[in-house]
Amino acid sequence: MIRDLAVGQYFPANSVLHRTDARVKILNLLITIIFIFYTMNYFSLFIALIYVFLMMYLSNIPMKLYMKNFKIILFFTIFTGLLNLFDDRGKVIFEFGFLKITDAGINNSIFVCSRVTSLVILASIFTFTTLPTDLTDAVEKLLKPFAFININISEIAMMMTIAIRFIPTLIEEVEKIINAQKSRGADFENKNLFVKIRALMSIVVPLLESSFKRAYDLATAMESRCYRGAENRTRMRILKFKMIDLFSIFLTLIFIFGVVYCNMKFPATVK
Amino acid sequence: MSLIEIRNLSYIYSKDTNCPKTALSNINIDIYDNEIIGIIGHTGSGKSTLVQHFNGLLKPTSGGIYINGLDIWKNPKKIRDIRFKVGLVFQYPEYQIFEDTVYKDIAFGPCNMNLGPNEIQNRVIESIRMVGLPFSILDKSPFELSGGEKRKVAIAGVMAMKPNVIVLDEPTAGLDPLSRKNFIENLKTYHSREKNTIVIVSHNMEDIVEISDRVLVMNNGRVEMFDRTKDIFSNGDVLMRIGLDVPKITKIMFKLSNEGYRVKRDVFSVKDGAEEILNLFRCDGGLND
Ligand SMILES: Nc1ncnc2c1ncn2[C@@H]1O[C@H](COP(=O)(O)OP(=O)(O)O)[C@@H](O)[C@H]1O
Ligand SMILES: [Mg+2]
Numbered sequence: 001m002i003r004d005l006a007v008g009q010y011f012p013a014n015s016v017l018h019r020t021d022a023r024v025k026i027l028n029l030l031i032t033i034i035f036i037f038y039t040m041n042y043f044s045l046f047i048a049l050i051y052v053f054l055m056m057y058l059s060n061i062p063m064k065l066y067m068k069n070f071k072i073i074l075f076f077t078i079f080t081g082l083l084n085l086f087d088d089r090g091k092v093i094f095e096f097g098f099l100k101i102t103d104a105g106i107n108n109s110i111f112v113c114s115r116v117t118s119l120v121i122l123a124s125i126f127t128f129t130t131l132p133t134d135l136t137d138a139v140e141k142l143l144k145p146f147a148f149i150n151i152n153i154s155e156i157a158m159m160m161t162i163a164i165r166f167i168p169t170l171i172e173e174v175e176k177i178i179n180a181q182k183s184r185g186a187d188f189e190n191k192n193l194f195v196k197i198r199a200l201m202s203i204v205v206p207l208l209e210s211s212f213k214r215a216y217d218l219a220t221a222m223e224s225r226c227y228r229g230a231e232n233r234t235r236m237r238i239l240k241f242k243m244i245d246l247f248s249i250f251l252t253l254i255f256i257f258g259v260v261y262c263n264m265k266f267p268a269t270v271k
Numbered sequence: 272m273s274l275i276e277i278r279n280l281s282y283i284y285s286k287d288t289n290c291p292k293t294a295l296s297n298i299n300i301d302i303y304d305n306e307i308i309g310i311i312g313h314t315g316s317g318k319s320t321l322v323q324h325f326n327g328l329l330k331p332t333s334g335g336i337y338i339n340g341l342d343i344w345k346n347p348k349k350i351r352d353i354r355f356k357v358g359l360v361f362q363y364p365e366y367q368i369f370e371d372t373v374y375k376d377i378a379f380g381p382c383n384m385n386l387g388p389n390e391i392q393n394r395v396i397e398s399i400r401m402v403g404l405p406f407s408i409l410d411k412s413p414f415e416l417s418g419g420e421k422r423k424v425a426i427a428g429v430m431a432m433k434p435n436v437i438v439l440d441e442p443t444a445g446l447d448p449l450s451r452k453n454f455i456e457n458l459k460t461y462h463s464r465e466k467n468t469i470v471i472v473s474h475n476m477e478d479i480v481e482i483s484d485r486v487l488v489m490n491n492g493r494v495e496m497f498d499r500t501k502d503i504f505s506n507g508d509v510l511m512r513i514g515l516d517v518p519k520i521t522k523i524m525f526k527l528s529n530e531g532y533r534v535k536r537d538v539f540s541v542k543d544g545a546e547e548i549l550n551l552f553r554c555d556g557g558l559n560d
Contacts, residue, residue, distance in 0.1 A: 179328045180367035183359040184428060185351060185383030202379070205369035209414070 010131055015060035016244060017129040022138035024245045028252045029126050035259045036118050041269045044262035045114055051255045052118045061128045069124045070117065077116050084108040104270075111270050132164040137235065155229060162218070170211070177206050272340060273301035274468055275325065275357075275436065280334035282320055294320040295492045298334070302436075302470065307462060309479035309500070310472040312489030313514040318472045319362060321489065322438045325470065326357040355384055358434030362441045362472075364425030368413040373399075373424050376413055380432040391431075398427040401461050403453055419450055430461065438470040443478060451475065455482055476518045480504060480539040488515070505537045520544040 012018075017025070032051065039045040056066065090104030130138075140157035147153055181202040182188070188199050282295040294317045302308055312318050323329045324336055327343050327350040335342055343353050358380075361367065370376035374395055381391045399409060402423040413421060426442060439458075443451040455478050462469055473479050479486060479500070486503040488496040490513045496503055504510070507517045507525055517525070524538045524547065534547045 176361070177367055179323065180361045180364065181369075182328060182351075183326055183354055183361070184380040185354050185432065186379075187351065187383060202369045206367050210366050 009127065011061050011065060011128040013060045013129075015058060015129065016247070017055070017059045017125065019242075019244050020129075020248045021241060021245045022130050022134040023141055024241075024248050025126055025130055026135075026138055026142060028248060029122055031252060032122060032255060033119055035256055036115050036122075038263070039111070039115070039259055040263045041266045043266050044259040045111060047255065047258040047262060048118060049114065051251070051258075052121055054251070055125050056121065059125050059129055061125070065128065066121060066124060069120060073116070073120050077113050080116060081109045081113040084112045107269050133161065136161045136164070152229070154233070166214070169214075170207070173210055174203065174207060177203050274304045274306075274339065275300075275302040276337040276340070277301075277324070278335050278337070280324065280331045280336060282317075282324070282329060283332045284320075286332060293492060295324075298494055300487060300494060300497055302468065305466055305468060306485060307469045307471070307483045309483030309486045310470065310489065311474070311476070311479055311486060311515055312495075316489040317492040318489050319440055320492075322359060322440055322470065322472060325436065325438050326359045327353045328359070355432060356434055357436040357438060358429040358432050360426050360429045360437070360439045360442060362444065363422075364429075364442075365418055365421035368421060368425060368428075371412055372409065373411055373413055373416070374409040376424060377409075377428045377431050380428055384432060394431040394433065395427075398430040399424075401430055401457055402427045403457050419446055422446070423454075433465065434467070436468045436470065438472075440472045441474065442471065443473060443475060451478065458482065476504075476516050480518050488513070501537055501539070504539055507536075 032048075036048045039048050056063075085101055085105045085108070086099065087102050087105035087108055088100075090102035092100050092102050093106065094101040136157045139160060140153055143151075143153045143156070178188070181199070186199045186202050187195055190196060190199070277298050277300045280295060280298040281293070284292040284294055298321065310318050310321070320329065324331060327336075330344060330347075335344065337343070338353065338356065343350065368376050370379060377395045377398060378391050381394050386394070395409070396406070399406065404420065404423050404427070408416070408420070408424075413424060416424065422442070426439070429437065443454055446454065458469065458471070459482060461467075469482075471479075471482065483500050485498060486496075486500050487494065488503060488510070495513060496506065496509065504517050504521055507521065510517055516522075518539050520541050520543075521536075521539055524534050524536055524544060527534050527548075528536050532551060534551065538544045538547055
C-alpha cells in the first residue's frame with residue numbers, strides 16, 4: 001500500500017542524530033550534499049561513502065527502512081548510471097555496434113550512482129531522525145536573517161507545518177478514493193489512454209474537492225481559536241545548542257577536509 | 272451451497288513495517304443467497320476491513336474467501352470481475368463523486384461494465400428511483416447537492432451495477448431519522464425486487480433489527496456472534512458487555528421484565544412493545560404476585 005512507503009517519515013529512536021539540533025542537521029545536510037557532488041576521484045568518493053555509512057550507523061535506524069527508500073530510486077539510479085556509461089572520451093573497453101563503452105564512461109557511471117545514492121540516504125537519515133515540528137522550527141530560525149526582505153517567516157513555517165501534517169492524511173484519502181472507484185469497476189491497469197485519463201480523473205477530482213474542504217475547515221478552526229499569525233509565539237520544545245551538535249559539526253568538517261584534500265592531492269578521474 | 276464463504280481469514284495492516292496491526296483474526300463465516308446480513312461492532316472492531324475483503328479490495332494475510340465456491344484470489348488478474356458481482360458502498364461515499372453531472376456519475380459503474388447505452392440509461396433511472404431522489408436531479412452537478420443527496424447518488428452508483436451482493440458500510444451514518452427510515456424501506460423494496468444479497472454495516476440497532484435476517488457481531492477483529500437477529504438481540508448482556516446496544520424498545524422490555532412485570536424479552540419493534548405493555552393492563556397489572 002502507498003502508506004507503507006517510508007519516504008519522509010520520522011522514525012522514533014534514541015540516537016546521536018536524533019538528539020542533534022535540527023538546524024545543525026539541515027546545514028550539515030546541505031553542505032555534505034554539495035561536497036559529495038564535488039568528489040573528483042576515488043579517494044574522495046571513498047571518504048564520502050565512509051561518511052554516509054558512519055551516519056547510517058549513528059542513526060540507529062534499521063537497515064530495512066533504508067533499503068525501502070533505496071528501492072524506490074533504484075530505477076532512477078540505474079537509468080542515470082546507464083546514460084552516463086556512454087562517453088566519447090577515454091579508452092574503449094567494450095563495443096557493441098555503434099555503442100562504445102569507455103573507461104571514462106564507467107567512471108562517470110560509478111560516480112553518478114554513488115552520489116545519487118548517498119544523497120538519497122543522507123536525506124532519508126535527515127527525515128528519519130528529525131521531527132517535522134523541529135524541522136519547521138529550524139527552518140524558521142535559519143531564515144530569520146532574511147526577514148528584512150519582507151517575507152513573513154513565521155507564516156512560511158506555519159505553511160510548512162501544515163503541509164507536512166497533511167501528507168499522511170492525503171495519502172490516506174487517495175487510498176480511500178482509489179478503493180471506492182475500484183469498487184465501481186474503475187480500471188487502473190488498462191493501457192488505453194482514454195480509460196487511463198478517466199480513471200485518473202476519478203481520483204483527482206474528489207481529492208481536490210476534499211482538500212479544498214479541508215483547507216476551509218482548517219482555516220475556520222484556526223480562526224475560531226484566534227490564530228493571528230505565528231509571530232512571537234513561544235515553543236514547547238526549545239532548540240538548544242549542545243555538545244552533540246559540536247560533535248556533529250566536527251564530523252562534517254573532517255569530511256569536508258578529507259574530500260578537499262583528496263581532490264587536491266590525487267588526479268581527478270571525472271570531470 | 273453458500274454464496275460467500277470465508278475461511279480462517281486474518282488480516283494485518285502494514286505487515287512489513289515496524290508497527291503491524293492485526294485487524295481481523297481467524298474469521299469463519301458463510302453468507303447464503305438472498306439473505307440480508309447486518310454487521311455490528313464497536314468502532315475499530317474490523318467491520319470495514321472485513322467488508323473490503325468481500326470484493327477483493329484487500330487480500331487476506333492468511334485464509335481465503337470463496338464466492339460461489341470459487342477462490343476469488345485464485346487468479347488475481349480477474350479480481351475486477353469480482354467487483355461487478357459484489358458491489359461495495361464505502362463509509363461516507365459522498366466524497367467519491369467526480370463527474371460533472373449526477374447522471375454521468377451514476378453511469379460510471381455500468382460504463383465500466385461495457386453495457387450498451389440503453390441499458391445504462393435504464394439502470395441509472397431505476398437506481399435513482401430506488402434511492403428516492405427526483406429525476407430532475409440527474410442533470411445537476413453533484414457539487415450542488417446536499418450531503419445526504421450526494422450519499423444517495425453514490426449509493427445509486429453502486430446499485431446501478433446490479434451486483435449479486437451489495438455491501439453497504441454505514442450507509443445511514445449522519446442521516447436524519449426520516450431519511451434513514453426511508454432508506455431502510457427502499458433497501459427492503461430493492462432487495463425483494465432484485466432477489467439479491469445485502470450486507471449492511473450499521474451502528475443503529477433499530478435499522479439492523481428492521482432489515483436483517485442474521486446479524487454478525489464483531490469484537491476486536493473476531494466474530495463474537497453470528498446468528499438470527501432475534502437470537503442475537505436476546506443476548507442483550509453480551510452486546511452491552513462489548514460496548515453495543517439493543518434497540519430502545521428492547522431495553523425498555525428488559526427493564527420491565529427485570530422489575531418483575533410479565534413481558535416478553537425478545538421484543539424488537541415499537542408496535543410489538545406497545546402490544547406487550549397494553550397486555551399488562553388488560554390482565555390486572557401483570558405483576559408477579
Ligand atoms: N489503513 C489502515 N492502516 C492501519 N490500520 C488500520 C487501517 N485501517 C484500519 N486500521 C485499524 O484496523 C482496525 C479495524 O478498523 P476498521 O475495519 O476500520 O474498523 P470499523 O470499521 O469496525 O470501525 C482498527 O483498529 C484500525 O485502527
Ligand atoms: Mg468502519
